[in-house]
Amino acid sequence: RTGWNPYHEMDPKIIVETISAKAVVQSYLCRLTIPIFLERKSQGNKSCLINITAQCINPNFLFGFSNEISVPFMSVYEATNAYAYYHSQSLYKEYKNQFDILNITPGAVVTSNTAFLKDTIFNVDVDRFTDNIIRFMGNVQGSTCAYVGHALSAYLINLFPPAKDSILEKVGKTISQDYMKNKKIIEAKYD
Numbered sequence: 001r002t003g004w005n006p007y008h009e010m011d012p013k014i015i016v017e018t019i020s021a022k023a024v025v026q027s028y029l030c031r032l033t034i035p036i037f038l039e040r041k042s043q044g045n046k047s048c049l050i051n052i053t054a055q056c057i058n059p060n061f062l063f064g065f066s067n068e069i070s071v072p073f074m075s076v077y078e079a080t081n082a083y084a085y086y087h088s089q090s091l092y093k094e095y096k097n098q099f100d101i102l103n104i105t106p107g108a109v110v111t112s113n114t115a116f117l118k119d120t121i122f123n124v125d126v127d128r129f130t131d132n133i134i135r136f137m138g139n140v141q142g143s144t145c146a147y148v149g150h151a152l153s154a155y156l157i158n159l160f161p162p163a164k165d166s167i168l169e170k171v172g173k174t175i176s177q178d179y180m181k182n183k184k185i186i187e188a189k190y191d
Helices: 012-042 075-095 126-136 148-157 161-190
Strands: 048-052 100-104 142-144
Touching: 012 048, 012 075, 048 075, 075 100, 075 142, 100 126, 148 161
Parallel strands: 048 100, 100 142
Antiparallel strands: none
């Protein structure tokens, strides 16, 4: 996760690292694992490809309202999630009859690195979230939030467009402030 405020001051190195960590890594890992999954299928075994993106949803309009969810202050991270979402959807359509594919689109998942999201409505603990994903394997295909609260939040937030921007801005500011406060610690981990 990379939140930044203001965007125009974001270190170009972080932009490249964020894109590489999400888009490039997902693409290469899928390319490496798919032949293994196809071989396993030929041997009568099952496999499941799981990609985790975010609540980036294909924008469309219903009664003049967009269902698009985009969080301010997270432009590069959001863009890589959009790439990951469409990449995974395309793979699902190409390989859906050959092995299981889950494209997980979560909202707030509380981990040790995202404890600041614990006050976010419809958040879920990482253990419960991963248990849901494991239960979905072999039972659900394609795109899913993997947690009913996230599916509900995506639906509800789009019912109230004026509140939507305010809520998403608050979430974006919270994430970017946490990142900016801890960026030296975070960057030291990866240098």
